[in-house]
Amino acid sequence: MKRLKDLNTDELNELRQNLQKQYDAYKNQKLSLNMARGKPCPEQLDLSMGMLDLLTSTSDLTDANGTDIRNYGGLDGIPEAKAFFAQMMDISPEEIMVGGNASLSMMYDTVSAAMLHGVPDSTVPWSKLPSVKFLCPSPGYDRHFAICERQNIEMITVDMTDVGPDMDQVEKLVREDAAIKGIWCVPKYSNPTGITYSDEVVDRLARMETKASDFRIFWDNAYIVHHLTDRPDHLKNIMDACKAAGHPDRVFLFSSTSKVTFPGGGVAVMASSVNNLNFLKQKFSVQTIGPDKFNQLRHVRFLKDMEHLKAHMKKHAAILKPKFDTVIKILESELGGGQIASWSRPNGGYFISLNTLDGCAKEVVQMAKEVGVTLTPAGATFPYGKDPRDRNIRIAPSFPPLSELTTAIKILCLCIQIVSIEKRLSQSVAQ
Numbered sequence: 001m002k003r004l005k006d007l008n009t010d011e012l013n014e015l016r017q018n019l020q021k022q023y024d025a026y027k028n029q030k031l032s033l034n035m036a037r038g039k040p041c042p043e044q045l046d047l048s049m050g051m052l053d054l055l056t057s058t059s060d061l062t063d064a065n066g067t068d069i070r071n072y073g074g075l076d077g078i079p080e081a082k083a084f085f086a087q088m089m090d091i092s093p094e095e096i097m098v099g100g101n102a103s104l105s106m107m108y109d110t111v112s113a114a115m116l117h118g119v120p121d122s123t124v125p126w127s128k129l130p131s132v133k134f135l136c137p138s139p140g141y142d143r144h145f146a147i148c149e150r151q152n153i154e155m156i157t158v159d160m161t162d163v164g165p166d167m168d169q170v171e172k173l174v175r176e177d178a179a180i181k182g183i184w185c186v187p188k189y190s191n192p193t194g195i196t197y198s199d200e201v202v203d204r205l206a207r208m209e210t211k212a213s214d215f216r217i218f219w220d221n222a223y224i225v226h227h228l229t230d231r232p233d234h235l236k237n238i239m240d241a242c243k244a245a246g247h248p249d250r251v252f253l254f255s256s257t258s259k260v261t262f263p264g265g266g267v268a269v270m271a272s273s274v275n276n277l278n279f280l281k282q283k284f285s286v287q288t289i290g291p292d293k294f295n296q297l298r299h300v301r302f303l304k305d306m307e308h309l310k311a312h313m314k315k316h317a318a319i320l321k322p323k324f325d326t327v328i329k330i331l332e333s334e335l336g337g338g339q340i341a342s343w344s345r346p347n348g349g350y351f352i353s354l355n356t357l358d359g360c361a362k363e364v365v366q367m368a369k370e371v372g373v374t375l376t377p378a379g380a381t382f383p384y385g386k387d388p389r390d391r392n393i394r395i396a397p398s399f400p401p402l403s404e405l406t407t408a409i410k411i412l413c414l415c416i417q418i419v420s421i422e423k424r425l426s427q428s429v430a431q
């Protein structure tokens with residue numbers, strides 16, 4: 001498209017009218033298209049249906065230790081599940097705790113435990129302090145921010161770069177403020193920007209000097225094996241980096257099979273130093289006698305080992321990649337060269353992050369909604385739902401069929417063009 005700044009007011013008005021006609025035509029179609037959340041589509045869910053037939057009344061229902069999985073026990077997971085996730089996360093099995101179906105619950109419970117009891121190096125529970133703050137690299141994951149809001153933790157926005165959080169900002173903040181107890185990180189194929197943290201960022205996070213002696217990194221590696229191409233991004237092992245830097249207790253890692261098998265019935269996992277895990281296990285043992293061991297066992301029997309996991313994830317990529325490619329192709333053909341939007345081209349994960357001109361995202365999302373296209377609310381990718389530049393829109397291409405996705409992105413492009421022209425026209429009136 002032509003750059004708006006090269007068009008005069010008449011040309012802008014004419015283009016605006018043309019685009020409005022196309023937009024109105026969509027209005028009459030009474031569409032209902034949803035790209036709000038990163039949900040796997042039914043074809044992806046079908047890939048794991050075989051798992052449901054693996055445990056029957058005649059199956060061997062003992063775990064690797066010979067324990068009957070039908071009974072209580074095994075707070076930190078069955079041994080074969082710990083061994084499987086240890087390989088997936090490149091961490092030793094003693095540093096692994098396998099949980100229920102949601103890593104988000106494990107994150108919530110870990111933050112709650114720290115608020116109620118502190119962590120091993122705390123002098124008091126975090127909630128007894130006058131203020132507790134977390135760093136939130138943004139755009140980021142709205143549900144991390146919701147955990148902070150629910151627990152009365154003040155959020156400090158830190159800029160995201162193409163290689164991770166702006167480490168100059170992070171290092172300065174944690175060095176000076178003892179109330180900063182944590183940082184949220186989605187280090188691989190980040191939600192929503194799709195970037196992977198560089199080795200340097202991982203090392204700086206592991207090494208940095210923190211005023212709070214009980215500072216923790218919440219390392220949500222949700223997209224650890226979710227590559228879209230044969231050239232996956234490389235992520236340095238933060239656990240090793242923390243140990244090497246003399247901070248073995250600094251990090252809590254999380255992941256799950258929600259987008260490997262089923263979001264409605266996956267297995268979640270967390271990892272940390274034995275010191276941290278022993279502390280947490282004592283707290284968690286009051287909440288549960290043990291997780292769903294049936295689900296853990298059938299997951300291990302289904303996914304088997306890293307080779308099978310890799311092959312399984314390739315099947316997901318074969319379904320997802322054409323959807324990501326379609327979105328990027330339409331964005332390029334409709335908006336390319338116009339200098340009114342920029343977008344990510346991720347190598348994995350579940351999202352494409354798009355930035356409009358400053359001050360346009362809310363209106364774009366609202367306009368799209370009025371013709372039946374639901375996007376993640378503008379602002380959701382920032383703490384307190386407030387995008388300071390009102391420009392970030394998260395696109396989740398996984399769930400809609402290709403034909404619906406195509407229509408939805410074309411509408412999104414129309415809305416971006418209309419809102420940008422209006423902005424340009426109002427600026428030229430003001431000048």
Ligand SMILES: Cc1ncc(COP(=O)(O)O)c(C=O)c1O
Nearest residue numbers: 102103104141186191222256258
């Ligand atoms: C970064 C991130 N973490 C966690 C989750 C949710 O994980 P789970 O299903 O294991 O709770 C999501 C889901 O979209 C996510 O994007």
